[in-house]
Amino acid sequence: MTKTDSEINIKKVNSGIILCNCNDFDVAQTLDCGQAFRWRKMGDGSYTGLTGRTVCNILQTPDGILLRGVTDREFEEVWYNYFDLGRDYAAIKQRLSAHPVFAKAVEYAPGIRVLRQDSWEALCSFIISQNNHLKRIQGIVRRLCEVFGEPLENGEYLFPEPEALARASLEELAVLRAGFRARYLLDAARKVASGQVRVQELAKLPLEEARAELMKITGVGIKVAECTLLYGCGRIECFPVDVWIGRAMKQLFPDGLPACASDCAGIAQQYIFHYVRTCPGALGGN
């Protein structure tokens, strides 16, 4: 079976795969912290979602994290990477905790991991996220998949290919109810489909070039570009600044981002984002 570093232990069972000793991964914290918009919470507390054409159902249990309906091969080729299981989050959290604010944020939600999502999906998701609510972002992304994505036999939909979206007209995008973001999505689809914006290169391009490549798209500014690079290209040094992080910087880090976060700024950002957004009193109070 798969060799993983750190102490994560993988057990194979009938229903799928169990991750044991996975102390730095909380399913709800990771999937509900505003980085991915397509995971559905089921009645039993599990989450169902997909990346590419691979589906899984994931449940936190006392014995470990159960990935239902996942084969060895899918785990090795897809989910190990998607959940960033090769990265030592214990070491990152320890390093960040040198600063008291990070220490609090990490203690508040120690099970957050930064997912390695598909680049094109991350780009669209964060175009949609601008000046918007989490709840509504989820609805628009779901309709985007249902209207333009390929349906699977099990009722799931793939995230639409750029070509499929590029063929559509602005009028056809109206069903998404994405508002002024519809034309941004269309411009992204057309530039990606035509090769004018090379999403596959974003992971390896020098950071400045990668940003510039993304900002060729109307409706992609510095914040959406940083989100795409962080969540969709594995660029953990990227640091998206939205209204929440802006407030956090002003109040909690008036002297700038602490040095202990310099090589994993994006991961630090995710702990802080979730902390200030959902923990009462994290901002303003003290």
Next chain:
DNA sequence: AACCAGGCGCATA
């Protein structure tokens, strides 16, 4: 029932 949301583009100085 206002107010505002994981921003951006454009106008103005």
Next chain:
DNA sequence: TATGCGCATGGT
């Protein structure tokens, strides 16, 4: 370089 405004839609 720095503000300020409108933008579509709908959640709180």
